[in-house]
Amino acid sequence: MKEHRRQAETEAVRGGMDLSKKNGPLSTPIYQTSTFEITDMEEQVRATSTDHFYTRYGNPTHTVAENAIAELEGADAALLFASGMSAITTTVLALTKAGDHIVAQRDIYGGATKFFTQWLPKFGMEVTLVDTTDYEQHARAMRPTTKILHLESPTNPTLRVVDLKRVAALAKEHGVATLIDSTFSTPINCRPAEFGIDLVMHSGTKYFGGHADLICGIVAGRKDLIDTIHSTRTTLGCNMDPHAAWLLLRGIKTLAVRVQRQNENALRVAQFLKSHPKVRSVSYPFLEGHPQRALAMQQMHGGGGVLSFEVEGTGQDACRFAEALQLFTLAPSLGGVESLVTIPVITSHSMISAEERAKIGVTDQMVRLSIGIENVQDLIADLESGLAVVKGQRQVEALGSRR
Numbered sequence: 001m002k003e004h005r006r007q008a009e010t011e012a013v014r015g016g017m018d019l020s021k022k023n024g025p026l027s028t029p030i031y032q033t034s035t036f037e038i039t040d041m042e043e044q045v046r047a048t049s050t051d052h053f054y055t056r057y058g059n060p061t062h063t064v065a066e067n068a069i070a071e072l073e074g075a076d077a078a079l080l081f082a083s084g085m086s087a088i089t090t091t092v093l094a095l096t097k098a099g100d101h102i103v104a105q106r107d108i109y110g111g112a113t114k115f116f117t118q119w120l121p122k123f124g125m126e127v128t129l130v131d132t133t134d135y136e137q138h139a140r141a142m143r144p145t146t147k148i149l150h151l152e153s154p155t156n157p158t159l160r161v162v163d164l165k166r167v168a169a170l171a172k173e174h175g176v177a178t179l180i181d182s183t184f185s186t187p188i189n190c191r192p193a194e195f196g197i198d199l200v201m202h203s204g205t206k207y208f209g210g211h212a213d214l215i216c217g218i219v220a221g222r223k224d225l226i227d228t229i230h231s232t233r234t235t236l237g238c239n240m241d242p243h244a245a246w247l248l249l250r251g252i253k254t255l256a257v258r259v260q261r262q263n264e265n266a267l268r269v270a271q272f273l274k275s276h277p278k279v280r281s282v283s284y285p286f287l288e289g290h291p292q293r294a295l296a297m298q299q300m301h302g303g304g305g306v307l308s309f310e311v312e313g314t315g316q317d318a319c320r321f322a323e324a325l326q327l328f329t330l331a332p333s334l335g336g337v338e339s340l341v342t343i344p345v346i347t348s349h350s351m352i353s354a355e356e357r358a359k360i361g362v363t364d365q366m367v368r369l370s371i372g373i374e375n376v377q378d379l380i381a382d383l384e385s386g387l388a389v390v391k392g393q394r395q396v397e398a399l400g401s402r403r
């Protein structure tokens with residue numbers, strides 16, 4: 001009989017657990033411990049490379065979550081980190097050394113851009129930023145010393161979509177490892193490993209956790225690379241706390257239903273905004289008119305829960321609009337059950353220069369919405385009344401004193 005392959009909804013609820021085990025707790029226990037007792041020296045030697053030695057190295061609660069994530073991503077293995085940023089920094093530091101070169105997309109999360117452009121050069125690494133969807137530029141940037149091609153799709157907050165097959169093939173041709181920040185996609189909408197990407201990273205703080213109550217990072221991918229990254233994680237000391245790992249596991253169980261609802265809500269909100277006279281532009285991968293819509297529909301099951309748009313007005317109008325909303329909470333972050341609103345030039349992209357922001361199209365008028373699982377009519381009604389405060393005409397006034 002042909003073996004049945006479980007779907008993502010099932011993996012999210014049942015993944016990482018030993019389903020044949022009987023008489024154990026249904027909920028994974030929290031191993032809230034820093035260290036593990038051993039009986040003799042021989043066992044000590046055996047335990048060192050396991051999740052029963054010292055929690056900076058690993059922990060059984062983490063192992064269940066890591067196995068569940070690896071199954072969801074269709075990857076060999078996965079690792080947890082104390083934050084999305086520590087997943088990115090540890091992975092890059094694990095795979096490079098002084099003299100190496102990295103190619104990275106220009107429009108990625110601002111914290112990652114800061115690490116690539118302001119920190120890596122201090123350690124003797126060179127970084128070339130390339131326009132996200134200009135693959136000729138990616139190819140031209142490759143050097144004999146290039147070790148990593150760093151990607152993000154869809155991008156934060158511009159929602160550009162990367163052609164995963166194409167970049168994976170290009171990187172292979174040059175013997176370069178591909179890393180993707182797939183936070184906005186989640187494995188429910190896209191599994192980059194299926195397109196040949198080597199390492200998939202997430203800010204697990206967002207959709208995986210799903211309830212805005214934990215900070216977490218994730219890397220999933222090829223076993224040989226994951227082993228190297230594990231050793232670096234141990235040295236840098238950025239493993240996750242066991243209690244937060246348990247919260248993460250609970251979040252993962254509802255990942256599929258949350259993301260499917262967020263996909264539906266976000267598309268409806270994007271369609272509403274597109275038709276509104278006080279909205280200049282809307283970016284959402286599955287929205288009619290998005291430049292990579294066909295590609296997004298090919299490689300993603302849904303457009304995700306984040307969208308960005310520009311108000312027809314000034315940066316001050318964008319701020320006034322965000323403050324006027326009642327249901328959307330004014331807060332950074334994304335991916336939780338509650339809908340959030342933020343102004344990228346003040347939050348996710350405040351740490352990069354205005355010049356770099358201009359290159360990627362992050363304007364003062366841009367608003368980013370993270371759509372939750374509330375009733376979509378309620379969300380649209382809130383946006384409709386919030387837009388009443390927008391002046392509705394083009395002005396060149398800078399955000400000025402608001403920043």
Ligand SMILES: Cc1ncc(COP(=O)(O)O)c(C=O)c1O
Nearest residue numbers: 083084085109156183203205216
């Ligand atoms: C796309 C993306 N990647 C990485 C990060 C960093 O994650 P964390 O805040 O968990 O360190 C963020 C945070 O907003 C993000 O949006």
